[in-house]
Amino acid sequence: KTKVGVLISGRGSNMQALLDACREEDFPAEIALVISNKAGAQGLDRAREAGVPAEFVDHTLFEAREAFEKAIDEKLREAGVKLVCLAGFMRILTPWFIDRWKDKLINIHPSLLPAFKGVSTHERAIESGVRIHGCTVHFVRPEMDDGPIIGQAAVPVMPGDDADTLARRVLEAEHRLYPACLKLVVEGKARVTAERVRMDPSTACDPDRR
Ligand code: GAR
Numbered sequence: 001k002t003k004v005g006v007l008i009s010g011r012g013s014n015m016q017a018l019l020d021a022c023r024e025e026d027f028p029a030e031i032a033l034v035i036s037n038k039a040g041a042q043g044l045d046r047a048r049e050a051g052v053p054a055e056f057v058d059h060t061l062f063e064a065r066e067a068f069e070k071a072i073d074e075k076l077r078e079a080g081v082k083l084v085c086l087a088g089f090m091r092i093l094t095p096w097f098i099d100r101w102k103d104k105l106i107n108i109h110p111s112l113l114p115a116f117k118g119v120s121t122h123e124r125a126i127e128s129g130v131r132i133h134g135c136t137v138h139f140v141r142p143e144m145d146d147g148p149i150i151g152q153a154a155v156p157v158m159p160g161d162d163a164d165t166l167a168r169r170v171l172e173a174e175h176r177l178y179p180a181c182l183k184l185v186v187e188g189k190a191r192v193t194a195e196r197v198r199m200d201p202s203t204a205c206d207p208d209r210r
Contacts, residue, residue: 012043021179
């Protein structure tokens with residue numbers, strides 16, 4: 001099984017979805033290490049409960065962003081990690097780290113990119129009046145919330161939605177989408193060519209519909 005590292009900053013519900021998928025016998029990946037840059041992250045407890053090594057790396061102890069990233073990079077490599085999943089990791093990564101893990105670093109973002117990059121995506125979706133919202137899993141590039149798209153899942157914006165009800169609907173979709181996309185990447189079915197993901201023809205176009 002391919003060893004995966006997960007970087008988190010909080011709740012870790014997407015990490016949990018990945019953990020659950022990895023527990024299935026025929027799933028091609030296993031989570032070797034979870035790292036949080038926040039001490040009390042609920043995700044750290046969840047990982048430990050599942051018997052997965054989970055570490056807190058305090059970014060405030062490092063003067064430079066790269067020094068923090070070097071510490072993380074070392075831990076990931078020591079654990080034999082071949083692919084890194086960002087799952088609610090709320091720190092901007094430098095081009096150094098991103099280049100080092102080029103095409104081996106994926107992220108989930110709570111919008112249908114390229115719409116609503118950045119934070120408060122659900123508030124902004126409601127504010128803008130879109131009727132369809134969702135989430136995206138993509139390879140990470142140095143520009144924020146940018147990079148070749150692996151998969152997306154759409155959810156309707158319902159009349160009466162507020163940011164919380166919409167966030168909940170999107171989160172359910174995230175929990176299905178992320179493991180499906182991880183599987184495609186690990187199996188080599190979603191690969192980057194010319195900065196677009198080329199999907200293996202044997203694969204349904206929408207990983208969420210598999
Ligand atoms: C998720 O909604 C994820 O898409 C989002 O943070 C949440 C983390 O929840 N990520 C970002 O906004 C990244 N810019 P979780 O900790 O329960 O997985």
